[in-house]
Amino acid sequence: MSLVVDKPKGRGLTASALLAPATIFIVISLFAPLGILFRYSLNDFVPQTKTMVEALTTVQYVKFFTDPYYVSALLTTVKVALISSISCLILGFPLAYVLARMQSRFKPLLIIAIVLPLFVGNSVRAAGWMVVFGNKGFVNASLMGLGLIHQSIEIMFTEKAVIIGIIAVDLPFMVLSLQSVIEGIDRAVEEAAFSLGAPPATMFRRVLWPLALPGILGGMILTFILAMNAYATPFLLGGPTFKMMAPVIYNEFTQKTNWPFGAAVAFILMAVTLSLTLVANLLIQRRSTR
Amino acid sequence: MAELQIQKLVKRYGDFHAVRDVSLTVADGEFLVLLGPSGCGKTTTLRMVAGFIEPTAGQVRLGGTDITSLPPWKRNAGMVFQSYALFPHLTVAQNVAFGLEMRKAARPEIDKRVEETLALVRLEGYGGRLPRQLSGGQQQRVALARALAIHPDVLLLDEPLSNLDAKLRQEVRVEIRELQQRMGLTTVMVTHDQEEALTMADRLVVMSEGSVRQVGSQRDLYERPADRFVAGFVGRSTFLDGTVEAPGRFRTDGGLSLTCAGGQVSNGGGKASLSLRPERLEVAAAPMAGLDNCLPGTVEFVSYLGAMIDIHVRLSPADRLVVQIANREGGFTPDVGQTVHVGWRASAGQVFNK
Numbered sequence: 001m002s003l004v005v006d007k008p009k010g011r012g013l014t015a016s017a018l019l020a021p022a023t024i025f026i027v028i029s030l031f032a033p034l035g036i037l038f039r040y041s042l043n044d045f046v047p048q049t050k051t052m053v054e055a056l057t058t059v060q061y062v063k064f065f066t067d068p069y070y071v072s073a074l075l076t077t078v079k080v081a082l083i084s085s086i087s088c089l090i091l092g093f094p095l096a097y098v099l100a101r102m103q104s105r106f107k108p109l110l111i112i113a114i115v116l117p118l119f120v121g122n123s124v125r126a127a128g129w130m131v132v133f134g135n136k137g138f139v140n141a142s143l144m145g146l147g148l149i150h151q152s153i154e155i156m157f158t159e160k161a162v163i164i165g166i167i168a169v170d171l172p173f174m175v176l177s178l179q180s181v182i183e184g185i186d187r188a189v190e191e192a193a194f195s196l197g198a199p200p201a202t203m204f205r206r207v208l209w210p211l212a213l214p215g216i217l218g219g220m221i222l223t224f225i226l227a228m229n230a231y232a233t234p235f236l237l238g239g240p241t242f243k244m245m246a247p248v249i250y251n252e253f254t255q256k257t258n259w260p261f262g263a264a265v266a267f268i269l270m271a272v273t274l275s276l277t278l279v280a281n282l283l284i285q286r287r288s289t290r
Numbered sequence: 291m292a293e294l295q296i297q298k299l300v301k302r303y304g305d306f307h308a309v310r311d312v313s314l315t316v317a318d319g320e321f322l323v324l325l326g327p328s329g330c331g332k333t334t335t336l337r338m339v340a341g342f343i344e345p346t347a348g349q350v351r352l353g354g355t356d357i358t359s360l361p362p363w364k365r366n367a368g369m370v371f372q373s374y375a376l377f378p379h380l381t382v383a384q385n386v387a388f389g390l391e392m393r394k395a396a397r398p399e400i401d402k403r404v405e406e407t408l409a410l411v412r413l414e415g416y417g418g419r420l421p422r423q424l425s426g427g428q429q430q431r432v433a434l435a436r437a438l439a440i441h442p443d444v445l446l447l448d449e450p451l452s453n454l455d456a457k458l459r460q461e462v463r464v465e466i467r468e469l470q471q472r473m474g475l476t477t478v479m480v481t482h483d484q485e486e487a488l489t490m491a492d493r494l495v496v497m498s499e500g501s502v503r504q505v506g507s508q509r510d511l512y513e514r515p516a517d518r519f520v521a522g523f524v525g526r527s528t529f530l531d532g533t534v535e536a537p538g539r540f541r542t543d544g545g546l547s548l549t550c551a552g553g554q555v556s557n558g559g560g561k562a563s564l565s566l567r568p569e570r571l572e573v574a575a576a577p578m579a580g581l582d583n584c585l586p587g588t589v590e591f592v593s594y595l596g597a598m599i600d601i602h603v604r605l606s607p608a609d610r611l612v613v614q615i616a617n618r619e620g621g622f623t624p625d626v627g628q629t630v631h632v633g634w635r636a637s638a639g640q641v642f643n644k
Contacts, residue, residue, distance in 0.1 A: 186373055186375055188371040188372075188373050188375035189375045189376075189377060189378075191340075191342055191362070191369070191371070191375065192369065192371060192375040192376075192377070192436075193377075193388070194341070194342070194361070194362040194363050195340055195341075195362050195363070195365070195367060195368070195369040195437075195446075196363075196388050196389035196392055196436065196437075196440060197363050197364075197366075197389055197392035197393055197440065198363055198388070198392050199361075199363050202392065206388075207377060210379045211377075211378065211379060
């Protein structure tokens, strides 16, 4: 779009005045704490007195990457986030497609139904999952009652439970992100592919997928970031031995009051999330422009 | 290319009949236009031929083969959409090559055919552009090239010109028609624009409320419309309402007794309309001799259209006619309020039951 607009005098000023509150808010609420936190992550910590000592050291970062406990927490987090966001894509695409192509007057209601789970807080929902998937929970009790199993299946406090929980939280974000993009794709383009001899699978691969790519990318990034930073779900459904990054950070800050290390872990999580997102973005964009 | 046969095609959505019992044959190389107002079932019929809509009943045969239950990707029908539906992420050449790739043609063959087809629509050198870098008229030509590249058995055009501006539309009409004739393409086009339909078609099908009202050449539809709807939809008509008194005699609601074409048997005093072509009526300041009907009236409205002038004349409190006269130099142009005489031959009108 190239739109040349004559700018009346003073419009620039009005625009800055309108942008200022949000900008100031973001600076104060996001960048300032991040800056302070980053400074903390370079400080030293005395375990005996549980106090932070002013310093300029990378000891916290070294500690993270040399301790297998923390490294495995990071790897688990990345793994869970990847599996859950890919699952969201696979589960969400058909749903988003049907929703985008629907012309019923119930469509707004269905969109609300998709968003409805978000009305329940993560911790409340996770508590519900605990009831459903516990060893004596709804699923196991039903299966045993029906005589289908003799020993309760272990779902609670496993990676499975966490992944299922995260998918449930993130799916609406994926569906909405895909739906809005698919809605912008002319239905006639799909029909054109059909009439030119493309069966549905080929049409999907050659037309729908490339055109939906911005939505796929947006949904993947959103769900990946949400999963990387998930706190309540891994904490409640993963149990005491399951470690993901967000609960680890919380633990460092509150239980151990180790601010420098907590800050370092937080920065590592942010850096990993950001760089994985950027790399994926670049890879997909390069592929699609080829 | 092949002959297309549509036999007793029906499409129902619940209680709604989108298409009722439509049967048509499009000869090899013929350009058939489905003409009708929106919601008349013309697009639904076309989409059933393309395979996008499954008919409730009936058959579609292409080149003698029953294709009714074939999915669109197995039909070899080239379709041009109203929105063009070009693949926005592919270049012009890739768009045109798409159908050939689906047919697993070899690369050199595809490249050759793409080049030929782009030359056909006068878009040489545009192969590397993306659709959004083209004008509306160019996009339309790419859509046509894409449909032609697969050497379709039938070419389907769904209001292909409605997104072009008026001037361009007139050029593209001729262009498509010439291309179609040169290549001998069996073509079905859907449109609601009668001028477009009249300029392009070999034969026209007028549809309304899901049914075929009349099939015929331009002349058939204009000179011998089958009913009041066709008379009003193809060309212009001006109507006088009344009853048929006796064969060849029409009495208007305003009490005027008129001579009308014979053969029209009285329908037992039921309501009828006398349909007249405004351009077949004559108007003069004094009574005219040698016409079957000549009536005095008052000019109520005059609209100046450039080449033509429309004159609305009231013949009686219940009867008003539109007369169209050519705007000749020194010709008679009445003013509003003036008393004039309107005359016509009986053969200029046709009586339809209401």
